[in-house]
Amino acid sequence: MFCIFESGEKELIQLKNVEKIYQTENGSVHALNDVSLEINEGEIFGIIGYSGAGKSTLIRLINLLEKPTSGTISIGDRQLTDLSDRQLREERRTIGMIFQHFNLLWSRTVAENIAFPLELTKIKKKQKEKRIADLIRMVGLEGKESAYPSQLSGGQKQRVGIARALANNPRVLLCDEATSALDPKTTDSILSLLLEINKSLGLTIVLITHEMSVIQKICSKVAVLDKGKIVEEGAVNDVFAHPKQPITQEFVGAHAANKVKHSGDTLAISDWTRVRIRSVDARLIQRHLSSLFGREHLLVRVLETYAVQDGSAEETIVAIQGPAEEIDSALSGVKSDGLETEVIHAYV
Amino acid sequence: MHMFEWTQNIDWPSMLLSTGQTLYMTIISGIFTFVLGIVLGLVLFLTAKGGLYENKIVYQLIASFVNVFRSIPFIILIILLIPLTVLIIGTMIGASAALPSIIIGAAPFYARLVEIGLREVDKGVIEAAQAMGATRWQIVWKVLLPESLPSITSGMTVTLIALIGNTAMAGVVGAGGLGTIAYNDGFEANNNTITFIATIIILVIVFIIQYAGDIITRRVDKR
Numbered sequence A: 001m002f003c004i005f006e007s008g009e010k011e012l013i014q015l016k017n018v019e020k021i022y023q024t025e026n027g028s029v030h031a032l033n034d035v036s037l038e039i040n041e042g043e044i045f046g047i048i049g050y051s052g053a054g055k056s057t058l059i060r061l062i063n064l065l066e067k068p069t070s071g072t073i074s075i076g077d078r079q080l081t082d083l084s085d086r087q088l089r090e091e092r093r094t095i096g097m098i099f100q101h102f103n104l105l106w107s108r109t110v111a112e113n114i115a116f117p118l119e120l121t122k123i124k125k126k127q128k129e130k131r132i133a134d135l136i137r138m139v140g141l142e143g144k145e146s147a148y149p150s151q152l153s154g155g156q157k158q159r160v161g162i163a164r165a166l167a168n169n170p171r172v173l174l175c176d177e178a179t180s181a182l183d184p185k186t187t188d189s190i191l192s193l194l195l196e197i198n199k200s201l202g203l204t205i206v207l208i209t210h211e212m213s214v215i216q217k218i219c220s221k222v223a224v225l226d227k228g229k230i231v232e233e234g235a236v237n238d239v240f241a242h243p244k245q246p247i248t249q250e251f252v253g254a255h256a257a258n259k260v261k262h263s264g265d266t267l268a269i270s271d272w273t274r275v276r277i278r279s280v281d282a283r284l285i286q287r288h289l290s291s292l293f294g295r296e297h298l299l300v301r302v303l304e305t306y307a308v309q310d311g312s313a314e315e316t317i318v319a320i321q322g323p324a325e326e327i328d329s330a331l332s333g334v335k336s337d338g339l340e341t342e343v344i345h346a347y348v
Numbered sequence B: 001m002h003m004f005e006w007t008q009n010i011d012w013p014s015m016l017l018s019t020g021q022t023l024y025m026t027i028i029s030g031i032f033t034f035v036l037g038i039v040l041g042l043v044l045f046l047t048a049k050g051g052l053y054e055n056k057i058v059y060q061l062i063a064s065f066v067n068v069f070r071s072i073p074f075i076i077l078i079i080l081l082i083p084l085t086v087l088i089i090g091t092m093i094g095a096s097a098a099l100p101s102i103i104i105g106a107a108p109f110y111a112r113l114v115e116i117g118l119r120e121v122d123k124g125v126i127e128a129a130q131a132m133g134a135t136r137w138q139i140v141w142k143v144l145l146p147e148s149l150p151s152i153t154s155g156m157t158v159t160l161i162a163l164i165g166n167t168a169m170a171g172v173v174g175a176g177g178l179g180t181i182a183y184n185d186g187f188e189a190n191n192n193t194i195t196f197i198a199t200i201i202i203l204v205i206v207f208i209i210q211y212a213g214d215i216i217t218r219r220v221d222k223r
């Protein structure tokens, strides 16, 4: 038997020469222009672009909520653009989708919302209840089963959305700006949940966003969409390291500038000692940072904090100024707690 | 005969009978109005431009039917519908004979309220249901109706109260009920007490409906 999750390079979603033109009263809008994409099984594929670039249109084409004007869309060996309405509905049950504004039914409780996709298929009551309980546990909403969406926070609502999207064991999860309505901390928790699901279920995730940080945190591949065209595409690492198109450079640049903002004056610290601290536990890093800040003879600035590519660890780069022995003793304190430290640029 | 009494005494049994007739007309026509209004409201919503069953011809047909019957003053509607009433009920006198005109007067009004309620359902939720592979029929039953339930109940409350007004008016043309007793035994016989009591009873019925309607609406609204 072959395990499909191991053949990581297997192509799952394919868009070929897709055009989308909306006809409106004020003329036609060319929302997507000759878009071709290939998304492999098990990967987290990010699509980034400014408002109006056509991101939502693109992701809605993947489950045919929007019909392409021309071109073809296929998932696995099924060409969605050829399916009848009935076949398309069946196919959609294997494609989960989550939304920026969650789109839960306010008239249903958490458990009932998660039950919705299960009610559409003929599933036995016992089986259904077990599935709901499993899903609630998976997204960490135990105890909230009978709460209504109006009683939940944004992050909790999105967890319900994710559980609902996963109910019928889809192969693909589409995320339309799934974290754009959430604060940074909640965004991180939702992104970690998505990453966890991707890892544990081998689920292919397509997500769209206008924030490079979201791409950097969980995606392995990225496509940049500008005015309806894909202008750049590749592995996230490569695109980050060598952004070619001006728009990509803007996104990467804005992302870097955003981080510098947290680190204060960057010019004056160019000759400080730089240290990379790495741990699987972001909170542990935070704790050590605050104790570093508290040390009497040291000046400490955080330069960058980010999740390592595959999400298995967090890294923080700090700049430290002070007597060498003070720095050494501070770092050995960090090391003794199991964190990895690496001096990038010593200057004493 | 109480019609010829000049005392202020009230014939309670006939007042009770009239109240019963009013309740009968209200309940029966209320049920029909509820069902018909939801069906018409759904058809209007679903066949409208961009709707799940977009259909210009059906929409125009139902929309004009609703608009016409909503605009005709009730008292004229009763007269216009006499042939239909005789056809269905067999007579044009009595509580049952008032039902067709009351229903046809109220259902289009309620249909519009239902349609407005359906329009308020979040488009995103409908889209989410489509993305999950729901059929149009499943969307109607599992999304549209439950999500617009507060509008459906509050609209029904408003409609029922308007409908009671119409039962009283129907009373003037022989439907029976509190309208008849207030007009015939009260006004015509110059017995103001009867008119007064009949009015109070109608007010009490209206208040009860309003109160119950508000409670139900609040109960179903989890927003």
Ligand SMILES: Nc1ncnc2c1ncn2[C@@H]1O[C@H](COP(=O)(O)OP(=O)(O)OP(=O)(O)O)[C@@H](O)[C@H]1O
Binding pocket: A022, A023, A024, A029, A030, A031, A049, A050, A051, A052, A053, A054, A055, A056, A057, A058, A210
């Ligand atoms: N249903 C529609 N009818 C007409 N034009 C549309 C429709 N949906 C989108 N468009 C147009 O298509 C273009 C792309 O829209 P789309 O919603 O895909 O952008 P987006 O990248 O998702 O933007 P945002 O970040 O603001 O959500 C825009 O010019 C938009 O006005």
Ligand SMILES: [Mg+2]
Binding pocket: A055, A056, A057, A177
């Ligand atoms: Mg969008």
